[in-house]
Amino acid sequence: MTAQIISGKDVAQGIRAELAEEVAQLNEKHGIVPGLATVLVGADPASVSYVTAKGKACQELGMKSFQHTLPAQTSEEELLRLVDQLNRNPEVHGILVQLPLPKHIAESKVLYAVDPDNVGRLMIGEERFPPCTPAGIQELIVRSGTPTDGAELVVVGRSNIVGKPIAVMMLQKKAGANATVTVCHTRTRNMAEHTRRADILIVAAGKAKAITADMVKPGATVIDVGVNRIGFTESGKAKLVGDVDFDAVKEVAGKITPVPGGVGPMTITMLMKNTVRAAKLRL
Numbered sequence: 001m002t003a004q005i006i007s008g009k010d011v012a013q014g015i016r017a018e019l020a021e022e023v024a025q026l027n028e029k030h031g032i033v034p035g036l037a038t039v040l041v042g043a044d045p046a047s048v049s050y051v052t053a054k055g056k057a058c059q060e061l062g063m064k065s066f067q068h069t070l071p072a073q074t075s076e077e078e079l080l081r082l083v084d085q086l087n088r089n090p091e092v093h094g095i096l097v098q099l100p101l102p103k104h105i106a107e108s109k110v111l112y113a114v115d116p117d118n119v120g121r122l123m124i125g126e127e128r129f130p131p132c133t134p135a136g137i138q139e140l141i142v143r144s145g146t147p148t149d150g151a152e153l154v155v156v157g158r159s160n161i162v163g164k165p166i167a168v169m170m171l172q173k174k175a176g177a178n179a180t181v182t183v184c185h186t187r188t189r190n191m192a193e194h195t196r197r198a199d200i201l202i203v204a205a206g207k208a209k210a211i212t213a214d215m216v217k218p219g220a221t222v223i224d225v226g227v228n229r230i231g232f233t234e235s236g237k238a239k240l241v242g243d244v245d246f247d248a249v250k251e252v253a254g255k256i257t258p259v260p261g262g263v264g265p266m267t268i269t270m271l272m273k274n275t276v277r278a279a280k281l282r283l
């Protein structure tokens with residue numbers, strides 16, 4: 001049987017409608033408009049399109065958007081100065097520094113300037129702002145009706161922005177989590193043995209077709225985080241695929257997210273949700 005497609009686009013739209021309502025209420029009752037600042041260094045085409053999408057989402061929800069585009073040769077000091085200014089701007093409730101940054105800038109320094117203690121809180125399940133992509137993944141799992149309590153959950157990838165945080169979030173003693181978590185990476189021996197056990201398989205490897213049909217348990221929920229550019233369409237748009245061999249895996253899985261239209265729209269929506277939350281916390 002073909003898997004049910006989990007549309008991140010539809011789920012994201014539902015959450016955005018809820019958020020638009022919250023934004024309107026905040027403005028009406030307290031005269032506050034949540035504001036998101038984005039900082040882009042250089043002109044990497046993928047980064048430009050991500051930042052543009054974030055600006056559009058703000059507009060859609062009635063939020064303020066402050067877009068800062070800096071030249072590729074911007075120094076680390078200049079960038080830190082801008083982040084500091086944004087931190088102190090009362091109209092800004094969220095700051096997004098688009099990664100990757102040019103090689104001469106230490107990403108960790110800039111990230112510490114934005115968000116010093118959230119990672120520690122995440123570890124003990126008390127984060128104020130769940131990281132956007134993992135938060136989007138968790139919403140997709142829960143809203144698609146996939147049970148997580150005691151589920152065998154396998155994450156492929158151990159990056160600081162996706163693999164590690166989603167593994168920690170799904171492990172917490174909480175509703176929508178409580179999973180038995182395994183994390184795989186390039187040194188994992190016989191990865192298929194792990195992925196085949198998974199009731200929930202989350203793939204964030206950044207490698208097209210890293211997961212083939214024989215690696216998936218029949219009926220599993222598969223969340224494909226990967227975004228791989230594999231050329232261009234005739235109209236010149238980038239052609240995107242995930243990390244999962246979608247056409248074959250959808251014949252084995254119970255539920256599966258597409259690429260594009262799966263995790264991507266959720267990530268932006270969770271960024272908006274965190275910004276609204278920050279505005280509320282400041283109240």
Ligand SMILES: NC(=O)c1ccc[n+]([C@@H]2O[C@H](COP(=O)([O-])OP(=O)(O)OC[C@H]3O[C@@H](n4cnc5c(N)ncnc54)[C@H](OP(=O)(O)O)[C@@H]3O)[C@@H](O)[C@H]2O)c1
Binds near residue numbers: 157187191227
């Ligand atoms: N849709 C969205 O909103 C969104 C957001 C963020 C990222 N992404 C996409 O998600 C993917 C992952 O992003 P990331 O930042 O987490 O990537 P990353 O920093 O490159 O990390 C990739 C991880 O996958 C592991 N890995 C790579 N190939 C593997 C393989 N064949 N078998 C097992 N493990 C493998 C690596 O292992 P080692 O640690 O051993 O090297 C690493 O831990 C990318 O395609 C990215 O574009 C999408």
